[in-house]
Amino acid sequence: MESFLRGLKGRVVVESPPGLWREAKAVCSFIEERGLECVRSAMPSFGACLVFQDLGDAIVHLGHYPYPWWKPSKKTLFLPCPWKGEVRLHKIKSELEGKRTLVGTTAQHLESVKKVIDEMKAEGVNVELSFSTPRGLVLGCDYTGLRRGYDEYLIIAGGKFHSLGASLYLKRDVIAFDPYSERWERVNPYPILKRRLWKVSEAMEGREVAIIDGIEGQSRENLVKALFLEASRGGFKARLFKAPILTKEFVANVLEEVDFAVITSCPRLPLDDYGDLEKPVLAPGEARAVFRRNLELYSFPF
Amino acid sequence: MESFLRGLKGRVVVESPPGLWREAKAVCSFIEERGLECVRSAMPSFGACLVFQDLGDAIVHLGHYPYPWWKPSKKTLFLPCPWKGEVRLHKIKSELEGKRTLVGTTAQHLESVKKVIDEMKAEGVNVELSFSTPRGLVLGCDYTGLRRGYDEYLIIAGGKFHSLGASLYLKRDVIAFDPYSERWERVNPYPILKRRLWKVSEAMEGREVAIIDGIEGQSRENLVKALFLEASRGGFKARLFKAPILTKEFVANVLEEVDFAVITSCPRLPLDDYGDLEKPVLAPGEARAVFRRNLELYSFPF
Numbered sequence: 001m002e003s004f005l006r007g008l009k010g011r012v013v014v015e016s017p018p019g020l021w022r023e024a025k026a027v028c029s030f031i032e033e034r035g036l037e038c039v040r041s042a043m044p045s046f047g048a049c050l051v052f053q054d055l056g057d058a059i060v061h062l063g064h065y066p067y068p069w070w071k072p073s074k075k076t077l078f079l080p081c082p083w084k085g086e087v088r089l090h091k092i093k094s095e096l097e098g099k100r101t102l103v104g105t106t107a108q109h110l111e112s113v114k115k116v117i118d119e120m121k122a123e124g125v126n127v128e129l130s131f132s133t134p135r136g137l138v139l140g141c142d143y144t145g146l147r148r149g150y151d152e153y154l155i156i157a158g159g160k161f162h163s164l165g166a167s168l169y170l171k172r173d174v175i176a177f178d179p180y181s182e183r184w185e186r187v188n189p190y191p192i193l194k195r196r197l198w199k200v201s202e203a204m205e206g207r208e209v210a211i212i213d214g215i216e217g218q219s220r221e222n223l224v225k226a227l228f229l230e231a232s233r234g235g236f237k238a239r240l241f242k243a244p245i246l247t248k249e250f251v252a253n254v255l256e257e258v259d260f261a262v263i264t265s266c267p268r269l270p271l272d273d274y275g276d277l278e279k280p281v282l283a284p285g286e287a288r289a290v291f292r293r294n295l296e297l298y299s300f301p302f
Numbered sequence: 303m304e305s306f307l308r309g310l311k312g313r314v315v316v317e318s319p320p321g322l323w324r325e326a327k328a329v330c331s332f333i334e335e336r337g338l339e340c341v342r343s344a345m346p347s348f349g350a351c352l353v354f355q356d357l358g359d360a361i362v363h364l365g366h367y368p369y370p371w372w373k374p375s376k377k378t379l380f381l382p383c384p385w386k387g388e389v390r391l392h393k394i395k396s397e398l399e400g401k402r403t404l405v406g407t408t409a410q411h412l413e414s415v416k417k418v419i420d421e422m423k424a425e426g427v428n429v430e431l432s433f434s435t436p437r438g439l440v441l442g443c444d445y446t447g448l449r450r451g452y453d454e455y456l457i458i459a460g461g462k463f464h465s466l467g468a469s470l471y472l473k474r475d476v477i478a479f480d481p482y483s484e485r486w487e488r489v490n491p492y493p494i495l496k497r498r499l500w501k502v503s504e505a506m507e508g509r510e511v512a513i514i515d516g517i518e519g520q521s522r523e524n525l526v527k528a529l530f531l532e533a534s535r536g537g538f539k540a541r542l543f544k545a546p547i548l549t550k551e552f553v554a555n556v557l558e559e560v561d562f563a564v565i566t567s568c569p570r571l572p573l574d575d576y577g578d579l580e581k582p583v584l585a586p587g588e589a590r591a592v593f594r595r596n597l598e599l600y601s602f603p604f
Contacts, residue, residue: 018555021558039515039544040556041543042548042552042553044551044555055544055546056544239330240342243344243357251344253320253344254344256323257323257327
């Protein structure tokens with residue numbers, strides 16, 4: 001932090017996920033104490049893919065590792081905010097014994113998870129960290145580190161956001177362990193998969209599709225091109241929309257003139273937020289199944 | 303439009319207010335027919351002050367005149383979209399006879415209003431266009447063309463958005479004429495003024511204030527500086543937040559750690575959208591009354 005601030009001029013922006021609001025305030029005070037100007041972003045940040053670079057001259061982004069597929073062009077510090085508690089997996093040990101298990105977790109738990117994984121290995125449990133960079137990390141939109149072929153997949157994260165994504169990606173059950181409550185459960189993708197396949201089938205009946213892309217790390221030009229090609233091969237008319245940030249209201253606006261939408265900026269929005277809109281809103285992998293008119297090709301997220 | 307597109311390269315962005323969605327689609331088709339790539343903005347546009355310049359290489363912005371206090375740095379065409387109907391003021395003529403009346407209207411009605419004003423003048427009614435650039439135009443955040451000292455103020459616009467703003471700015475009643483329904487009514491600012499003054503009084507009890515600024519034409523750095531100075535003179539601790547776009551959720555987030563907020567990006571948000579939040583959200587002019595602890599200084603919007 002000190003070395004990042006040294007020599008900086010102008011205004012430093014501090015942005016944070018909603019849960020790190022208090023930490024953002026403290027970081028801003030720290031910056032001001034060093035004689036620099038600080039501005040807070042009033043936008044909650046949901047990932048390192050979206051840094052609003054217009055808000056200042058340098059950025060301190062709290063709580064996420066750098067996004068592997070994009071780098072901000074302004075000087076940016078990704079400041080880890082590890083949870084101070086300890087991830088205690090003892091409750092789940094007997095469930096994993098005698099099986100090969102692959103483990104994924106989020107930025108704030110990674111260090112603590114590494115430690116407990118080492119302990120379990122020393123006790124003879126066959127657990128490994130997922131093959132991401134850094135190893136063990138899962139993102140809401142990237143589960144490719146969860147290689148197939150393991151007996152169990154263990155997702156360590158608050159809530160079910162990441163375990164749900166992982167189970168849809170793998171099309172099988174995963175174990176969700178919440179380090180805050182120390183509760184665990186098996187997450188079965190099939191109830192949700194059924195709903196998603198229904199949306200996909202519904203979209204197949206349509207003719208016009210809006211492809212909604214974003215900016216910065218949520219601008220996926222190559223993916224957009226590929227989807228345009230797939231759409232036209234499948235006989236669909238595609239139109240491109242872009243937005244710095246999406247809300248339900250904006251998506252409802254777009255849906256007024258097409259039969260369904262694909263969101264390329266953030267593939268979690270269709271799954272988590274827009275499932276109850278009147279027309280289907282799909283993630284890129286889901287849209288591919290529509291364009292090829294083949295439910296068997298269903299994939300999430302890409 | 304033709305001459306704007308000539309020689310353009312890359313991607314043209316079309317952005318529009320929610321009511322011109324259909325026109326935006328037609329404009330996009332027109333652009334594509336001329337061999338250019340077109341992308342629609344998925345953000346509804348509420349004014350010429352906010353053009354999201356990251357979405358493409360040139361911008362066609364529908365329905366607003368250029369914002370007088372800011373110009374986009376990318377090549378931008380502000381395309382008027384006049385309402386095709388006629389503004390018919392005959393119902394209101396007897397109300398205006400024998401009085402000096404100043405008239406303000408919105409971009410889509412300006413040409414038609416000029417015509418009907420000329421007709422009324424020829425019939426001996428003393429009506430004049432407000433002193434804005436172009437003459438006769440009012441913006442949701444700019445009523446300075448409505449000079450004081452007239453007997454009546456006539457605001458010609460759909461709904462009551464502009465007449466409400468004008469009445470609060472003037473602190474007196476105005477006549478709101480809706481060209482769509484051809485209905486008119488007197489808008490009295492006092493019921494709303496009472497609610498706003500209550501918010502202002504409540505904010506005076508606080509100590510910490512968030513000043514929330516925006517980007518592009520909604521970035522008002524000099525105003526922010528002036529408010530910081532006013533706040534510190536009044537014994538308030540101010541913190542700066544910035545956001546490309548605000549939603550109620552984001553504002554509620556900010557309010558978690560301060561006693562009240564001032565929105566400098568768009569002074570209509572406090573009035574029209576955030577009046578029901580638990581803590582006061584104020585326009586810049588309202589905040590000045592707080593910082594100087596003097597209700598008499600109440601002004602809207604700046």
